[in-house]
Amino acid sequence: MKSLIALLVGVVLSVTACGASDAATFSGPAKEIAVTIAGGAVTPPPGRIEVAKGQQVKISVTSDVADEAHVHGYDKSAALQPGAAASIEFVADQDGLFEVETHESGLQLFQLVVQ
Numbered sequence: 001m002k003s004l005i006a007l008l009v010g011v012v013l014s015v016t017a018c019g020a021s022d023a024a025t026f027s028g029p030a031k032e033i034a035v036t037i038a039g040g041a042v043t044p045p046p047g048r049i050e051v052a053k054g055q056q057v058k059i060s061v062t063s064d065v066a067d068e069a070h071v072h073g074y075d076k077s078a079a080l081q082p083g084a085a086a087s088i089e090f091v092a093d094q095d096g097l098f099e100v101e102t103h104e105s106g107l108q109l110f111q112l113v114v115q
Contacts, residue, residue, distance in 0.1 A: 026054035031092075035109045037063040037080075042107055050113045051092045059088040059100065061109065068103035071112065077103070 031051045036043045051057055061069045063080040070077040071088060073096060078086035080102070092114040100109045 026052050026056075028052070028055065030056035030058050032058045032060070033110070034060045035062070035069075037061065037065070037067075037102070037105075037107060037109075039064065040105065040107070042109055046108045046110050048097075048111045048113050050115065053092060053095055053114055055092050057088075057090055057092050057112070060085050061088070062086075063102075065105070067105055069100065069109065070103050071098060071100050073098040 031049070033049060059069070059071070059078075061078065061080060062083070062085045063069075064082055065080070066082060067080040068077055069080055069086060069088060071090070073094060074090055076088050076090050078088045080086050092112070095114055098112040098114065100112055101107060102109065
């Protein structure tokens with residue numbers, strides 16, 4: 001009986017170890033995105049930025065007013081203080097189109113496309 005249990009445990013562990021992972025692995029460099037907000041204008045102008053699924057994303061936002069930058073769908077945010085760069089870092093592990101915007105002023109910074 002003990003040998004049967006040991007065999008079953010071994011089979012389960014082998015299957016688990018060999019199973020496919022839902023998370024994509026990306027071995028390239030991080031995607032660094034810098035955005036500046038001044039006088040209610042976003043630079044560079046809002047557009048779509050594409051990244052590979054599994055890629056590390058580093059967003060730097062500098063604003064002339066206090067606010068909050070937020071990445072929808074990833075529940076990532078950073079408090080913005082006037083004149084200071086704020087960072088948001090995460091692994092883009094979900095496919096789709098995600099809005100990156102400010103909370104208080106409602107400015108769209110860009111759309112992140114993960115595929």
